[in-house]
Amino acid sequence: MRTCRVGLVGAGGVAQRHARVLSGFADVELIGVVDVTEAAAAELAGAHRARSYGDIGQLLDARPDAVYVCVPPFAHGPIEEAVVTAGIPMFVEKPLAVELPTAERIAGLVAERGLLTAVGHHWRYLHAVTRARELLVGRAARLVSGAWLDRVPPVPWWSRRERSGGPMVEQAVHVLDLIRLLAGEVTEVTAYGDGVAPPVDGADVDSVTVAALRFAGGAVGTLGATCVLDWKHRAGVEIVADGLALELAEDALTVRDADGQRRFEADPDGARVAVDRAFIDAVRGVGDDVRVPYAEALRTHRLAVAVAESARTGRTVRLTAGATRTAPVGAARDA
Template identity: 65%
Template sequence: MAYSEKCRVGMIGAGNVAHRHARVLSGFADVEIVGVTDVVPTAAEALASTHGAPAFPDVATLLSLEPDAVYVCVPPFAHGHAEEAVLASGAAMFVEKPLGVDLTVPTRLAAEVARRGTLTAVGHHWRYLDVVRTAAQLLADHPVRLVNGVWWDKVPPVAWWIRSDRSGGPVVEQAAHVVDLARALVGPVTAVYAAGTGTPPPVPDADVDAATAATLIFSGGAVGTLSSACVLGWKQRAGLEIIADGLALFVGEDELVVRDGAGQERRIPGDPDAARVAVDRAFVDAIRGIGDDIRVPYAEALETHRVTCAIAESARTGQPVTLAAPAGPSVPAPRSGRAEFDGHDPRAVPVEGGSADG
């Protein structure tokens, strides 16, 4: 792509997360949203009109515009056909997490991504938090021994979330951010053992577990736990506690809490809105050839998805699940920023706000 050209982006899906990405992308002077499609036409029209773009009745019509990139922001159960069409078109592809309700579709898509060599990114924006980079730097000389991940929250206000065959369950859909953070900071997970309540949250027609607890074994020797609950009316806590030699951390979207050898507590504020901008900026920069900071391509996201699906399987069957070692090295959490380039920077100021993340 020539430096002076805009990156032409299509949107598949017009829910809350798609609105957030569109708002961020519209704040970049070198991006043009060329069209939106959704199975609910009024939703597509609402998102498209907000950003001066047309709405289209289906994916094929959107792809006929030959966009440079496509964002796939669909519910977990709807992944598959959209990605296959995007891959066949030759466009770069950004997929919102989770990749699916189980491993069937994501495994097939990952093979196709690898075969085609498609540029991809997945919306694990926590990897772009400055506090995550700081945590990684602090842990570089302190072996991790114990990890405790938590996601205690409410049931999101979307009908499909409470059905396991539609969402994959709370660990797959919601706690995936924490699992991805654990993989980024501690390393690959080799085994899990989990238990669920076997009863749903107090919401009509729900069949997902109200709470899940899991034990995780990491390849480097660390052990950990993950707990998830969706019975509150608010988000109580979401993040990762890490105990390393002489160091204790809590890493969340909003802050990093550090206790070191002196026992003094330091609190470093996080900036989730900046991370939500950064994940999109990195994708666009990679397409334009002016940056190389995609931290979670599709293959890397699949490794996180394998862990969350293993936890869900173990909770369902009551049996431990062993995971194979990743085919390649994990993409590291700390990166130094975008590549330098000469000339005028076409990027605009960061976008304000941001919706609750999916």
């Protein structure tokens, strides 16, 4: 395959970013865009000399080599089912869904077809993340502290739990994915929400959530998230191992060990390009660097849903490796 013909589902901000990146690749042709808002699809398609289509069926009839699914959390499911049924390689933006059953169902279909997939956890393509993993070789994580301290994103669906899944599922999932990558699998979650919705019409998500995490390898940790600010303050993770402290954000890695402190700059824009480049190369058969296929993203999604479930129900949630669902344990905590 000399040119990869790509169809795009969604025309929002994330879809626009992917369209810009893909249009910059000499071996990619963006052939079509679908969105529930036809005017948005037409505008994005026109900006990249593509065609707008009325629905996913029409886009698939154009026989793309790959499809990008860049839709809000509540819209996942039917689109992926159609793409998988057509047997077309698929890139899905996070989160995989609002809840777990939809993602589990899609993962099963993907596995049955043996389909090439990728999910947009672009932080895994940061050179700083690679460096952090190298530094942790032979040193088990002992203490983990993650955070996503931000504002309410300017989209109407985000502050409604049934539309976004909540901050842990929609935003902090990036940090949870890093936590899994660097510190290993989480086996137990106990989370608390503050029960106070942000001052947005119709909002019902918690403004603040904190979770305690227990890891299979023996580490313990926390993750805090909030949307009460007017700016994005911090997003990242700190990891302490024997004789080593790492602080990793999207823009840099700070390392402290016996040799002192040093800082490694990161390139988030480069990572956003790299995640697309890796997927296109895999579709074309000239590369094999997809770091987060759908099945791997599902593991992170299970963790995010477990945190949200614990905060919502007041119960500790245990995650079993390889299980298709999380299992609450113990009695509900006092309100």
